[in-house]
Amino acid sequence: MNATTECLTDWFRRQRWYGGKGRLPQLRSIGSWELPSDEPGVRIRTLLVMDDGGATPTLYQVPVTERPTIPKGWGHHLIGRVGDDAYLFDGPHDPAYARALLRLLTGGASIGEDRASARGHLTDASLLADAPHIESKVLSGEQSNTSIVIDVNDGTVSRPIICKVFRALHHGENPDVVLQTALSAAGSPHVPACIGSVTGEWDDEGRPGGRALGHLAFAQEFLPGVEDAWKVALRAAQDGVDFAARAEALGQATANVHRTLAEVMATREPSLGDTVAAVSTWHQRLAIAIHEVPQIAEHRAAIEAVYDTAQQSPWPRLQRIHGDYHLGQVLAVPGRGWVLLDFEGEPLRPMHERDQLDSPLRDVAGMLRSFDYVAGSTALTRPGTSAAGWASDARRAFLDGYIAASGHDLRAHRALLDAFEIDKAVYEAVYEARNRPDWLPIPLAAVARLASRGMADTSA
Numbered sequence: 010m011n012a013t014t015e016c017l018t019d020w021f022r023r024q025r026w027y028g029g030k031g032r033l034p035q036l037r038s039i040g041s042w043e044l045p046s047d048e049p050g051v052r053i054r055t056l057l058v059m060d061d062g063g064a065t066p067t068l069y070q071v072p073v074t075e076r077p078t079i080p081k082g083w084g085h086h087l088i089g090r091v092g093d094d095a096y097l098f099d100g101p102h103d104p105a106y107a108r109a110l111l112r113l114l115t116g117g118a119s120i121g122e123d124r125a126s127a128r129g130h131l132t133d134a135s136l137l138a139d140a141p142h143i144e145s146k147v148l149s150g151e152q153s154n155t156s157i158v159i160d161v162n163d164g165t166v167s168r169p170i171i172c173k174v175f176r177a178l179h180h181g182e183n184p185d186v187v188l189q190t191a192l193s194a195a196g197s198p199h200v201p202a203c204i205g206s207v208t209g210e211w212d213d214e215g216r217p218g219g220r221a222l223g224h225l226a227f228a229q230e231f232l233p234g235v236e237d238a239w240k241v242a243l244r245a246a247q248d249g250v251d252f253a254a255r256a257e258a259l260g261q262a263t264a265n266v267h268r269t270l271a272e273v274m275a276t277r278e279p280s281l282g283d284t285v286a287a288v289s290t291w292h293q294r295l296a297i298a299i300h301e302v303p304q305i306a307e308h309r310a311a312i313e314a315v316y317d318t319a320q321q322s323p324w325p326r327l328q329r330i331h332g333d334y335h336l337g338q339v340l341a342v343p344g345r346g347w348v349l350l351d352f353e354g355e356p357l358r359p360m361h362e363r364d365q366l367d368s369p370l371r372d373v374a375g376m377l378r379s380f381d382y383v384a385g386s387t388a389l390t391r392p393g394t395s396a397a398g399w400a401s402d403a404r405r406a407f408l409d410g411y412i413a414a415s416g417h418d419l420r421a422h423r424a425l426l427d428a429f430e431i432d433k434a435v436y437e438a439v440y441e442a443r444n445r446p447d448w449l450p451i452p453l454a455a456v457a458r459l460a461s462r463g464m465a466d467t468s469a
């Protein structure tokens with residue numbers, strides 16, 4: 010371990026994006042590259058660091074800057090001291106890194122060495138002003154990656170963009186970049202306009218050819234001062250404000266996004282092999298969940314009966330979908346409507362499963378669960394208040410909007426939709442047990458309700 014990697018170990022544990030939660034990382038350098046700096050005395054590097062401490066190794070992207078002094082107010086971005094005369098900082102918080110990243114992205118050049126390198130890809134320059142003056146800051150909040158909001162200003166017009174720096178890296182295209190770039194290029198108003206991305210290549214002994222290739226960063230239009238749909242919906246539910254019209258519009262936006270994805274990317278009729286594989290994934294997930302959350306076991310037989318019925322139902326065409334769709338992934342943009350974000354898929358699923366064709370019903374079920382979460386969270390945080398009626402109205406309106414805009418009568422796929430919803434609630438039970446045990450009752454109640462209601466009930 011070199012001095013830089015050594016100084017990262019303790020800092021890693023405190024990072025929101027670090028997957029090792031509470032465990033000491035075992036770090037190993039895989040490679041690095043240096044970005045040209047426009048500030049004398051400042052060195053800008055991106056390190057690729059493998060953590061071998063978990064059940065499977067995880068590769069992280071760690072942009073760092075080195076400065077001879079600690080600028081005023083920068084103490085909490087300090088990673089440590091390297092050598093006698095340099096301090097190491099968390100790169101995304103350093104404007105010199107933000108400028109260098111933007112130059113890489115727009116320049117289209119490749120940078121780096123044999124072991125690891127990066128290349129910029131500019132897809133739409135229209136959102137970037139000429140000879141820009143740039144200010145940057147890292148978006149606060151619970152994020153699995155690190156997003157830098159960069160204000161690009163040509164002296165007259167100021168336009169913010171957001172550049173998401175992916176932290177955990179995987180071989181293969183990142184669906185967040187691929188799907189939003191495709192939707193943006195097709196003119197969809199339901200995603201932020203895309204500006205470009207950075208891809209990287211690094212040594213990976215486990216892969217044929219010994220090399221891996223994946224996305225490192227993604228730049229989009231930033232929509233300032235907007236709220237996400239979770240906040241908007243929660244406030245409406247708690248204030249007793251009807252949400253049906255907005256839920257219906259969200260159903261329409263979802264159907265429009267699915268339609269555009271089906272037009273510009275591959276689709277196929279599901280084969281028997283596809284449905285068998287999907288149902289087997291539900292069963293595997295159920296088995297893992299019962300192991301981690303034993304309260305689910307009493308519903309196992311009823312859940313498996315729903316899965317059996319779903320297996321025999323007709324399945325709609327497979328296509329690319331959002332993959333981890335919930336109210337927190339949607340922005341309410343005044344004058345534009347609902348804008349979807351974060352097409353990276355469920356963080357607890359391996360990346361190679363997330364870039365496959367999938368059923369659009371997975372997204373529909375995800376959002377139905379999210380309305381139920383609004384009611385569940387209201388009951389937990391405001392004892393004595395019920396938003397159950399609000400949630401069932403919102404669920405119904407969302408389905409109505411989706412059906413009207415897509416022309417697909419989802420209620421005819423009721424058993425299948427129930428199966429996807431149970432699968433999501435089972436996933437949520439594991440997610441909550443690991444991350445927010447106080448919220449576990451929300452998905453557990455849904456599992457019990459959905460497992461017991463059978464297929465006779467056709468209400469939303």
Ligand SMILES: Nc1ncnc2c1ncn2[C@@H]1O[C@H](COP(=O)(O)OP(=O)(O)O)[C@@H](O)[C@H]1O
Nearest residue numbers: 152153154155171201229230231232233350351
């Ligand atoms: N283009 C954007 N405009 C405005 N806010 C955004 C934009 N992209 C992301 N955000 C904000 O950043 C948060 C995290 O973004 P997300 O893509 O979900 O990142 P992560 O993959 O790290 O979870 C969002 O919930 C939203 O509040």
Ligand SMILES: O=P(O)(O)O[C@H]1O[C@H](CO)[C@@H](O[C@H]2O[C@H](CO)[C@@H](O)[C@H](O)[C@H]2O)[C@H](O)[C@H]1O
Nearest residue numbers: 239333335336337355356375378379382437440
């Ligand atoms: O946004 P992420 O990709 O990190 O998604 C994960 O975290 C979500 C919680 O932030 C989790 O969503 C669950 O809680 C939401 C309320 O906080 C609720 O609206 C969702 O319906 C519910 O699934 C998501 O499952 C998880 O993958």
